[in-house]
Amino acid sequence: MNYLFIINTEGQVHTWKGVIRKLVEKGDYVSIYGRDYGRTLEVLSEEGFKFRPFKPTRSKAFKALDIFKHITLGFKARFSFKPAFVLGFGVDASVFAIVAGATSIIFTDSEPLGMQNTLMRILSTCIITPQKFTIDLGKKHIRIPSYKELAYLHPDHFSPDESIIKELGIEKGQQYAILRFNAFDAVHDVGRKGFTLQDKYNLVECLGKFAKVFISSESDLPEELKQYELPVSYNRVHDVLYYSNLLIADTGTMAVEASVLGTPSIMCLSNYDEFSNFIELEKEYNLMYCFKDPRQAIKKAVELIQQPGLKAEWQKKREKLLKEKIDLTAFMVEFIERWPQSFNEQTARQVSK
Numbered sequence: 001m002n003y004l005f006i007i008n009t010e011g012q013v014h015t016w017k018g019v020i021r022k023l024v025e026k027g028d029y030v031s032i033y034g035r036d037y038g039r040t041l042e043v044l045s046e047e048g049f050k051f052r053p054f055k056p057t058r059s060k061a062f063k064a065l066d067i068f069k070h071i072t073l074g075f076k077a078r079f080s081f082k083p084a085f086v087l088g089f090g091v092d093a094s095v096f097a098i099v100a101g102a103t104s105i106i107f108t109d110s111e112p113l114g115m116q117n118t119l120m121r122i123l124s125t126c127i128i129t130p131q132k133f134t135i136d137l138g139k140k141h142i143r144i145p146s147y148k149e150l151a152y153l154h155p156d157h158f159s160p161d162e163s164i165i166k167e168l169g170i171e172k173g174q175q176y177a178i179l180r181f182n183a184f185d186a187v188h189d190v191g192r193k194g195f196t197l198q199d200k201y202n203l204v205e206c207l208g209k210f211a212k213v214f215i216s217s218e219s220d221l222p223e224e225l226k227q228y229e230l231p232v233s234y235n236r237v238h239d240v241l242y243y244s245n246l247l248i249a250d251t252g253t254m255a256v257e258a259s260v261l262g263t264p265s266i267m268c269l270s271n272y273d274e275f276s277n278f279i280e281l282e283k284e285y286n287l288m289y290c291f292k293d294p295r296q297a298i299k300k301a302v303e304l305i306q307q308p309g310l311k312a313e314w315q316k317k318r319e320k321l322l323k324e325k326i327d328l329t330a331f332m333v334e335f336i337e338r339w340p341q342s343f344n345e346q347t348a349r350q351v352s353k
Helices: 010-025 040-046 060-080 091-100 115-123 197-207 223-228 234-243 252-260 276-283 294-305 310-324 328-337 341-352
Strands: 002-007 029-035 052-054 085-088 103-107 126-130 141-144 176-181 212-217 246-249 265-268 288-291
Touching: 002 010, 002 091, 010 029, 010 040, 010 085, 010 328, 029 040, 040 234, 060 091, 085 091, 085 328, 091 103, 091 115, 103 328, 126 276, 141 341, 176 197, 176 252, 197 212, 197 223, 197 246, 197 294, 212 223, 234 252, 246 252, 246 294, 252 265, 252 276, 252 288, 252 310, 265 294, 276 288, 288 294, 328 341
Parallel strands: 002 029, 002 085, 029 052, 085 103, 103 126, 126 141, 176 212, 176 246, 246 265, 265 288
Antiparallel strands: none
């Protein structure tokens, strides 16, 4: 069977990497189109994947023109290796599939995508979302008890490497906190707000009294903050998160990653309440704290970093989460290999509920 994966971000590399490797091990042919955005191509290379890069339109005003690139690339795929399935996270994968004459299986966990969700509902063959996804995407929509982060951070796929402590240049047992800052340069980030530059300075100053501070930022940091940049390669970031005492972020993926790893996380985002994942992790599993006001987020961060036994408490919460969620990689491999029976079974099961 031939499969095409459309990968737009470094996070999506991690979501799909286990599925890709399982399919290749079974003798299937897999092709990857990687978007030249951020560190996506770098991470694909670090993971040892061969891929075809494609460049997005740089201007948000002309983002719709990307559709013509996808049509062109879809035709090339159709006549070069004829994929049976196209997998990805957005409308682009749906368009690729239509042009290539393939079945599209889309995963999404972002309710605020608006028009993109509407187009996916129209153009996709199947859309898979986490169980608590609040928007009904119609008869093609399947809800499952998992997050995209559990495709690669489920215990069946991830084992933390304690050597990261030495690589960070700190002593074993020394407290440290990770600050993760969004660039807010994507189309879906329009109108969203997180930490201001002054908030970032305040975070470093306040947390620095109780823990070593490291910063991971999607955009360049000012000179005064560069000394705090995380000194490890991106492919070690999940080890860093696992052993961290606290994560404070204004971007979603790493906040969820920290939560499923059993690390206390604080999310500061002006529209966090539009995302069902954040609400579930905060209200049902108590693994995350969410704020719209940066001052409240900073206050909570200072409170948590001083709380004894915090990591042990969060690991117990993580155990509950893992009992109730499934390994997304295992689910996806079985789902696409048993298509369309798997789709029919899932939709019938959801109708009967």
